[in-house]
Amino acid sequence: MEVAAAVLHAPGRPLSVESLTLDAPRAGEVLVRVAAAGVCHTDLHLAEGRLGDGRWPMVLGHEGAGVVEAVGPGVAGLALGDRVAFCFVPPCRSCPACGRGRFNLCETAAAHAWAGTLLDGTSRLRLPGGEAVQHCNFVSCFAERCVVPAASAVPIPADLPLRVGALLGCAVMTGVGAVRNAARVAAGESVCVIGCGGVGMQIVSAARLAGASPVVAVDRDAAKLELARSWGATDAVCAADQDAVAAVLRLVPGGVDHAFEAVGLPATMRQAWDVLRPGATAIVVGIAPRGAEVALPALELLSEKGIRGCYYGSANPTVEIGMLARLVADGRLAVGEAVSHVTDLHGIEAAFDRLRRGIGLRTVVVLDEESAG
Numbered sequence: 001m002e003v004a005a006a007v008l009h010a011p012g013r014p015l016s017v018e019s020l021t022l023d024a025p026r027a028g029e030v031l032v033r034v035a036a037a038g039v040c041h042t043d044l045h046l047a048e049g050r051l052g053d054g055r056w057p058m059v060l061g062h063e064g065a066g067v068v069e070a071v072g073p074g075v076a077g078l079a080l081g082d083r084v085a086f087c088f089v090p091p092c093r094s095c096p097a098c099g100r101g102r103f104n105l106c107e108t109a110a111a112h113a114w115a116g117t118l119l120d121g122t123s124r125l126r127l128p129g130g131e132a133v134q135h136c137n138f139v140s141c142f143a144e145r146c147v148v149p150a151a152s153a154v155p156i157p158a159d160l161p162l163r164v165g166a167l168l169g170c171a172v173m174t175g176v177g178a179v180r181n182a183a184r185v186a187a188g189e190s191v192c193v194i195g196c197g198g199v200g201m202q203i204v205s206a207a208r209l210a211g212a213s214p215v216v217a218v219d220r221d222a223a224k225l226e227l228a229r230s231w232g233a234t235d236a237v238c239a240a241d242q243d244a245v246a247a248v249l250r251l252v253p254g255g256v257d258h259a260f261e262a263v264g265l266p267a268t269m270r271q272a273w274d275v276l277r278p279g280a281t282a283i284v285v286g287i288a289p290r291g292a293e294v295a296l297p298a299l300e301l302l303s304e305k306g307i308r309g310c311y312y313g314s315a316n317p318t319v320e321i322g323m324l325a326r327l328v329a330d331g332r333l334a335v336g337e338a339v340s341h342v343t344d345l346h347g348i349e350a351a352f353d354r355l356r357r358g359i360g361l362r363t364v365v366v367l368d369e370e371s372a373g
């Protein structure tokens with residue numbers, strides 16, 4: 001079938017909305033009519049070529065939700081009409097990482113994500129001339145429809161609007177997973193969140209849900225800090241006009257139990273380290289450009305401070321996205337409020353520009369008004 005999609009032909013070039021051929025789902029795959037898709041900083045990184053070469057032409061978009069329209073052979077547990085959120089790491093459950101229970105680090109999924117294919121090593125997307133188009137981490141939801149592995153389509157409750165459910169598979173899973181799985185924040189522990197964008201806000205929200213206190217939000221934007229307060233931050237530090245580390249340490253003498261970095265810059269990763277109490281660990285969620293390095297004061301390793309990455313919420317994503325959907329539907333996580341802008345396929349470039357300038361939280365691309373809710 002023909003689908004309208006936003007295509008990245010080369011890094012640095014604007015996405016072009018055009019008609020592509022989408023082949024039918026093969027064994028273990030489903031066809032989803034996309035209702036809504038979130039625009040994430042990772043899409044911008046890919047569009048600007050900062051995550052490596054050879055990744056185009058590609059249809060971007062790895063965070064979204066839609067309705068199952070067709071099911072390939074051998075798919076169990078999904079049926080026509082099911083409402084689903086996309087999961088951009090469909091675990092194979094047989095590689096060494098999956099064997100260790102680290103499903104977010106599935107080696108099979110990582111290899112195919114890097115190649116831009118589905119799990120059989122081929123693409124369902126083609127240009128009118130026949131050239132294969134790469135999938136973006138199995139999802140490619142900046143399009144009217146997409147074909148994804150069954151494990152990339154996670155059923156979500158009927159009472160959750162799909163324009164809200166669209167954020168589950170990246171921003172929410174990443175932010176909430178960092179708090180639950182990577183840091184394992186306990187009630188009464190202190191938290192500092194550096195960067196209050198789409199993912200940082202989910203970290204603040206999840207820290208509140210975990211009972212953390214105080215929750216110190218750090219950002220350069222006063223409006224985002226205001227929003228962070230409304231989501232459960234007990235304190236806000238504006239990094240634009242002061243030394244953020246000194247300000248956090250004034251609020252939490254001795255340092256925090258958990259620091260989260262959701263910016264993706266070496267300087268803010270270092271800040272996350274600098275606000276820790278001895279024995280605590282900084283969780284880095286932000287994605288830095290290739291080649292960036294972080295410098296740490298090595299002597300402080302004596303105090304047993306640590307810093308670790310967290311990819312996709314360190315989660316078992318196909319299981320946990322469904323659980324998060326329930327929390328969102330029950331109003332326990334503030335996700336709808338994270339949508340600052342709504343647009344269509346032609347508005348993705350403007351959304352990229354807002355991300356570059358740090359304006360707003362998530363832009364949601366609505367592809368099907370009726371099912372998006």
Ligand SMILES: [Zn+2]
Binds near residue numbers: 042043
């Ligand atoms: Zn993302």
Ligand SMILES: [Zn+2]
Binds near residue numbers: 092097099105107108
């Ligand atoms: Zn695996």
